[in-house]
Amino acid sequence: AQSVTQPDIHITVSEGASLELRCNYSYGATPYLFWYVQSPGQGLQLLLKYFSGDTLVQGIKGFEAEFKRSQSSFNLRKPSVHWSDAAEYFCAVGAGTYKYIFGTGTRLKVLA
């Protein structure tokens, strides 16, 4: 079955520290992969996407993610976190032509 797992429900980091949010997927074919960010009470904003090609993709706000087929992972990274990065982050896989399957999200807290 198609699924997306984000094993960390909550993560707390200090401002200026590096960040890695984990995402594992289960999908039979080559996936389309996405990371979205959601501020409280808001919709989801696309951070970055992977369709094919270079497995390290750059996104907005200084985020990047690396697709590792052997590990079925698409982890999100940022070298130095800012207080404004505090939000909830969702990993998603494009499952077929029309569907998107989301993980349960990781809530990021940033300490000053």
Next chain:
Amino acid sequence: SQTIHQWPATLVQPVGSPLSLECTVEGTSNPNLYWYRQAAGRGLQLLFYSVGIGQISSEVPQNLSASRPQDRQFILSSKKLLLSDSGFYLCAWSGGAEAFFGQGTRLTVV
């Protein structure tokens, strides 16, 4: 550029009352349209998607229905709300690649 509008932003409704949430997309034609529900700590659950006018696919059995009366309009409805219908509802559209989301509707059923 494409934009997606979703309203209302918040809604408090009594149990047993009807529901109508509306979503419209501008700047694109024949988009795929989606309704998701987000419950606390449970991620996003796909409720309905539509690939064209009048074409609705339901992902989970529930107390809700969806309609697409026009190409860029997607409506989520219920005849009688349940307490369990409370949540954050998100509309999204896609041209076949990534999905773009509206700002969401916080529905509280009391």
